[in-house]
Amino acid sequence: MKQFFKFMFASMLGTIIAGGVALFLLISVLIGVSSYLISSTHTQKEVEEHSILHLHLKGELCEVETSEEQLLNALSYDNVHNLSLSSLRSAIKVAKEDKHIEGIFLEIDDFSCGISSARELRESLIDFKKSGKWVFSYGDYISQTEYYIASVADTIVINPYGRIHWKGLSRQVMLYHSLMEKVGISVEVAKVGSYKSAVEPFLYDKISEENRTQITSYIQSIWKDMMKDVFSSRGISVERLNELADEGQLSLSPIEYKKSGLVDVALYKSGMDSLLKVKCGIEGEEKPSFVDENDLVSMEGNHNKKEKKIAILYAVGEIDGTDADGISSKDFCKQIQKVKEDKSICAVVLRINSPGGSAYGAEQMWHEIECLKREKPVVVSMGDCAASGGYYIACNASYIFAQPTTLTGSIGVFALVPNAGELAKKVGLSFEVVKTNEFANFPSLARGMSEKEKGLLQKSVNDIYSLFIHRCSEGRNMTEKEIELLAEGRVWTGSQACKSGLIDEIGGIDQAIEKASKLANVEDYVVEECIDKKGLWKTLMKYATLDAKMYLGKWVFGEDFSYYSTMEKMKKLRGVQMRVPYELNVN
Incomplete structure (x- = not known):
C-alpha cells in the first residue's frame, strides 16, 4: 500500500508540474511570437551602390523554413535565427545578378550543418564567383565543416588568436546494451541485412565487424571528397591536407595556418570593415552597405x-x-x-x-x-x-x-x-x-x-x-x-x-x-x-507540450x-x- 501511494503521489506531482511548465512555456511562446511577428515585418531594403551580402553563419542550418522553424526563431532568446539552405541559395543567386552588390562577406560564428548541405552552400558560392565577384570569410574558431564552406572564399581571415579544427572524420556509436541490462530491459529483434546496424546499440557492447567495415568505408569516402574540394579551392594537395589533419591544428597559431595555406590574413573583427572598404574601392568617410539574405530573398519573389x-x-x-x-x-x-x-x-x-x-x-x-x-x-x-x-x-x-x-x-x-x-x-x-x-x-x-x-x-x-x-x-x-x-x-x-x-x-x-x-x-x-505550413496555434501547442515533456525528462x-x-x-x-x-x- 505504501508503494501504491508513493507512485500515486509521484504521478500527481508530475501531472501538476507538467501542467505548470506547459502553461509557463505557452505564455513564453506567445510573448516570443508576438515580438517576432512585430520585428519581422520586413520592409524591402533598397540595395545601394557598393553593397555587400552579409551571410552570418550562426545556428543550425535547416532545409527550408517551416512553421516549426519560424516558431523556433521567434523563441530564440539570443536573437539567433536558424538559417535555411533554401533562403541562402536564393539570396546568393540574387546577389550574383545584382549590379550593386560587390561581393559576399561570410561571417562564421558557431554554424552547424551536414557535410552535404555544406557542399550545396559551397557550390552556390562558387557559382556566385563565376560572375567575377568576390567572397571574403571571417571566423574566430572555425570548425571543420565551417572551414569546408569558407575554403571557397578568395580571402580567409581569422582572429589573430583564433583556431581551425581541421582533424579528419569520425563517427561515434553510442551503445545502450549494458545500461538496459542493468535496469532489466532486453530487446527482441527481427531484421534482414548483416549491415543493418540500427539495432546493434540495443544488443551488443561493441559494433559488429560488418558495421565497422561500412562506417570505415563511408567516412573515408566522404573525407576524400572533402579534401578534393578544398584542394580545388585552396590549392593545398590532398596529401598535405591529410598531414595537416594529423598535426593537430587546434594547437597551431594563425601564423602557422598562413604558412600552410589554410588562411590568408590574421585580423580582428573590427578590422574587417576597413578590409572590405578597400576591396569595394571606397574612399573617404563612406562605408560599405550591408544587406542580409532576407533582404534579397524578398526581392527574388518579385520576378515569379x-x-x-x-x-x-x-x-x-x-x-x-x-x-x-x-x-x-x-x-x-x-x-x-x-x-x-x-x-x-x-x-x-x-x-x-x-x-x-x-x-x-x-x-x-x-x-x-x-x-x-x-x-x-x-x-x-x-x-x-x-x-x-x-x-x-x-x-x-x-x-x-x-x-x-x-x-x-x-x-x-x-x-x-x-x-x-x-x-x-x-x-x-x-x-x-x-x-x-x-x-x-x-x-x-x-x-x-x-x-x-x-x-x-x-x-x-x-x-x-x-x-x-x-x-x-x-x-x-x-x-x-x-x-x-x-x-x-x-x-x-x-x-x-x-x-x-x-x-x-x-x-x-x-x-x-x-x-x-x-x-x-x-x-x-x-x-x-x-x-x-501548419497553423500557428497548432504549432504552438505541439511545441509547448513537447518542451514540457523534455523539461520534466531532464x-x-x-x-x-x-x-x-x-x-x-x-x-x-x-x-x-x-x-x-x-x-x-x-x-
Whole structure:
C-alpha cells in the first residue's frame, strides 16, 4: 500500500508540474511570437551602390523554413535565427545578378550543418564567383565543416588568436546494451541485412565487424571528397591536407595556418570593415552597405510571375517518427495529391533529407510518388541523408541526384520489441493475462516472445525486405540479384551509389531543377517551394507540450536524459522499420 501511494503521489506531482511548465512555456511562446511577428515585418531594403551580402553563419542550418522553424526563431532568446539552405541559395543567386552588390562577406560564428548541405552552400558560392565577384570569410574558431564552406572564399581571415579544427572524420556509436541490462530491459529483434546496424546499440557492447567495415568505408569516402574540394579551392594537395589533419591544428597559431595555406590574413573583427572598404574601392568617410539574405530573398519573389512551375517538395526527418519536425506520411501524401492536381506544375523536384522510419509510411509515400510520376517527371535531390526508408521513397523517381558526401542506400529492414519483464519484477510488478486467442497479447512489453511469435515477426520483416528489393529493382531498372548485392542494409555515399547505379548523377538541387525542366520540356518556368505550413496555434501547442515533456525528462533523469530519450523512441516504434541508426552523425 505504501508503494501504491508513493507512485500515486509521484504521478500527481508530475501531472501538476507538467501542467505548470506547459502553461509557463505557452505564455513564453506567445510573448516570443508576438515580438517576432512585430520585428519581422520586413520592409524591402533598397540595395545601394557598393553593397555587400552579409551571410552570418550562426545556428543550425535547416532545409527550408517551416512553421516549426519560424516558431523556433521567434523563441530564440539570443536573437539567433536558424538559417535555411533554401533562403541562402536564393539570396546568393540574387546577389550574383545584382549590379550593386560587390561581393559576399561570410561571417562564421558557431554554424552547424551536414557535410552535404555544406557542399550545396559551397557550390552556390562558387557559382556566385563565376560572375567575377568576390567572397571574403571571417571566423574566430572555425570548425571543420565551417572551414569546408569558407575554403571557397578568395580571402580567409581569422582572429589573430583564433583556431581551425581541421582533424579528419569520425563517427561515434553510442551503445545502450549494458545500461538496459542493468535496469532489466532486453530487446527482441527481427531484421534482414548483416549491415543493418540500427539495432546493434540495443544488443551488443561493441559494433559488429560488418558495421565497422561500412562506417570505415563511408567516412573515408566522404573525407576524400572533402579534401578534393578544398584542394580545388585552396590549392593545398590532398596529401598535405591529410598531414595537416594529423598535426593537430587546434594547437597551431594563425601564423602557422598562413604558412600552410589554410588562411590568408590574421585580423580582428573590427578590422574587417576597413578590409572590405578597400576591396569595394571606397574612399573617404563612406562605408560599405550591408544587406542580409532576407533582404534579397524578398526581392527574388518579385520576378515569379511565370505560368509554368517546377515544384520543390521536401521530405525532411524521420518518416512517422517521434520527432516533432519529422515527416508525416499522411500529410506528405496529401501534399503530393495537391501537386498532382495542380495543372500549372509541370515537374517536381523531391528534396529528401531523411534517415527513413516506418516501413508502412514509406510505402504510402512511394505509392503517391509513383502515381505522380505517371503524370509529371519527379526528380530526386538527396541532401545529407536519404537512406533506408529515405531511399525507398526515392528509388522510383524519374532521375536521382545526390552529393558525393550524401549517405544513402541502407536497403534493409528491422523490427524491435522491448521486453521490460525483469524491470517489472525489480519494482514489484507482476501481470496476469486472460486472452481469447494464442497471439492476443503479442507483442507485450511485460514478457519475452515465444518461438512462434519470433517466427511471425521475422516473416513480416522478410516480406517487407523482399518488397524493398522489388521496389528498388523496378525503380532503378536493375535485376533483384543486382540490388541484393548492394542491399543487406549497407550504407553508401553518393559517390559509391553513383558507381553502383543506386543513383543517376552527382549534383545538387540546382542540377535537379534543370533536369526536371528538361524532362518536362519547358524552358520558361518559375520554381515554387511547396511547404506544408501548419497553423500557428497548432504549432504552438505541439511545441509547448513537447518542451514540457523534455523539461520534466531532464529534471528527472539529469545527464541520463539522452538514454531515456532514445528508449522512448524505441518504445514508440510502430511495426517494421526502414531506417539507419538512431544517431547517424559524422564529424
